[in-house]
Amino acid sequence: MDTTRIAFLAVAFATHAVVGYALVRGATDADPRLGIVLGLLPDADFLFPAAWEWPLVHRGLTHTPLFAAAVVAGAYALRRERTVxxxxxxxxxxxxxxxxxSAKGIDWLFPLADTTGLGVSVHGPAATAALWAASLGVLAWRTEDPLVASVLSDRSADRSDRSDPSDRQTQRRE
Ligand SMILES: [Zn+2]
Known part of the structure; x- marks a missing residue:
């Protein structure tokens, strides 16, 4: 594998990981690392032996909605948590x-029919920049880290807690 191909794959993997992380972080209370693992999972098909045939090839079975639905159902069966x-x-x-x-696309209707992609250069410079910007935007919006918050907004770092102790009425009975 030449260096251009390796660099392309590294960018592609990083993009899938950061988009998955940002989506899970932005939309759920689950561990956002789940987004990294699941965002990368379909490309585990790179590890399939070359001798294997369709659908056990790259962009085959692991890139179908049917497979995704099975993984979601499996995760729910294991954890019984909607969030997960x-x-x-x-x-x-x-x-x-x-x-x-992308040009190659995925098989949306597997195993019923073949479908093709839209031809967008999804891991090219423009799409990569857009996906990273959107993901980092979600992470910036969702972060509760005071340090990051203070960098993003110089007013938010110094908010004092104004809760009034007299609001808390404790009743003691003996
Ligand atoms: Zn893929």
Whole structure:
């Protein structure tokens, strides 16, 4: 594999990871690292032996809504938590959404029919910049870290707690 290809894949993996992380962080209370793992999961098909045939090839089975639905159902069966299931769906769904726009696309209707992509250069410079900007925007909006908040807004760092102790009426009975 030449260095251009390796660099392309590194950017692609990083983009899938950051988009998955940002979506889970922005939209759920689940551990956002789920977004990284699930955002990358479909590309585990890079590890399939070359001798394997369709649908066990890159952009095959692991890039289908059917597979995504099975993973979400499996996560729910294991954890019984809606939040986790939603996080898993967002992570894997974001990967499929991005890949489906590319020239190769994904098989939306697997195993019923073949579909093709839209031909967008999803891991090219423009799309990569847009996806990263959107993801970092979500993370900046969702962050509760006081240091980051103070950098983003110089007023928010110094908010005193104004709760009035007299509001808290404790009743003691013996
Ligand atoms: Zn992929």
């Amino acid at each position: 299931a939603i996080a898993v769906g967002l992570g894997i769904g974001s990967h499929l959404a991005i890949d489906s726009l």
